Amino acid sequence: MTEVALFLCAALLVTVIAAIFSKSISVTVIMLFYASLVLGVIFTIYQAVVVGLLHITMFAGAMSVMLMTVVLMTGESKLDIGNRKLAALLAAITILIVAASSYSLFSGTSSLPQSPSQPTEGILAFVWMFRPWDLLILIIIFAAAMIGVVNLLSKEERA
Amino acid sequence: MITDQTVFATTATVLFFLGLFSMFYSRNLLKTIISFQIVVFGANLALFSSGLGHASNLMANTLVLFSIVVGASVEAVALALIVLVHRAYGTLDPWKIRRLRH
Numbered sequence: 001m002t003e004v005a006l007f008l009c010a011a012l013l014v015t016v017i018a019a020i021f022s023k024s025i026s027v028t029v030i031m032l033f034y035a036s037l038v039l040g041v042i043f044t045i046y047q048a049v050v051v052g053l054l055h056i057t058m059f060a061g062a063m064s065v066m067l068m069t070v071v072l073m074t075g076e077s078k079l080d081i082g083n084r085k086l087a088a089l090l091a092a093i094t095i096l097i098v099a100a101s102s103y104s105l106f107s108g109t110s111s112l113p114q115s116p117s118q119p120t121e122g123i124l125a126f127v128w129m130f131r132p133w134d135l136l137i138l139i140i141i142f143a144a145a146m147i148g149v150v151n152l153l154s155k156e157e158r159a
Numbered sequence: 160m161i162t163d164q165t166v167f168a169t170t171a172t173v174l175f176f177l178g179l180f181s182m183f184y185s186r187n188l189l190k191t192i193i194s195f196q197i198v199v200f201g202a203n204l205a206l207f208s209s210g211l212g213h214a215s216n217l218m219a220n221t222l223v224l225f226s227i228v229v230g231a232s233v234e235a236v237a238l239a240l241i242v243l244v245h246r247a248y249g250t251l252d253p254w255k256i257r258r259l260r261h
């Protein structure tokens with residue numbers, strides 16, 4: 001399992017470094033999309049399927065589309081990869097990520113060592129007991145953010 | 160011996176500091192937001208790796224879930240602000256915006 005972790009972490013670092021150091025914003029957004037995808041795959045492989053899927057939906061899906069929209073609205077960069085070789089490389093990376101995740105998901109059991117209970121288990125159990133409140137807080141935060149965004153973007157039209 | 164937890168923790172640290180470095184040095188507000196997203200990725204991976212192999216794995220997952228939602232919300236608001244700033248000043252360079260304000 002460590003080899004898969006190393007491979008995925010290397011892929012994550014490569015995509016993040018490419019995102020940071022690329023001069024074109026559109027390439028940065030595309031690389032960030034791949035980084036989100038790789039991180040989601042890491043979560044999914046290590047038995048946090050819900051977290052992984054939410055991460056992919058939220059960052060690789062929603063946030064990438066929002067970033068692309070803002071790039072288009074501000075006209076900061078042409079949304080053109082401009083190089084067929086780069087496009088082929090990106091496609092190959094996607095196929096590799098999907099293949100690696102499929103191999104790990106369908107190759108059978110993956111055993112993680114379970115340690116005996118920790119001293120903090122009592123506190124964690126307390127927090128876990130009030131999980132519905134946590135979900136409610138999450139929904140409130142998200143709804144507040146969306147209301148804030150709608151309000152900010154509609155201000156100019158009202159004025 | 161290198162474990163998965165060590166690999167993830169190291170990657171998370173590198174991601175966090177790369178994002179922070181990029182946040183400080185970028186001359187474009189959009190790139191600053193992207194760097195913030197990378198910092199959030201690092202934090203998520205660190206939280207996740209802290210729960211690997213422990214009985215508190217579910218708790219770590221809950222914290223990652225929380226971090227994802229908070230990070231996405233902050234980023235959505237920041238992107239809306241960026242659109243407003245671009246409408247008002249016509250640029251996303253923070254230094255130019257500072258000069259235009261005065």
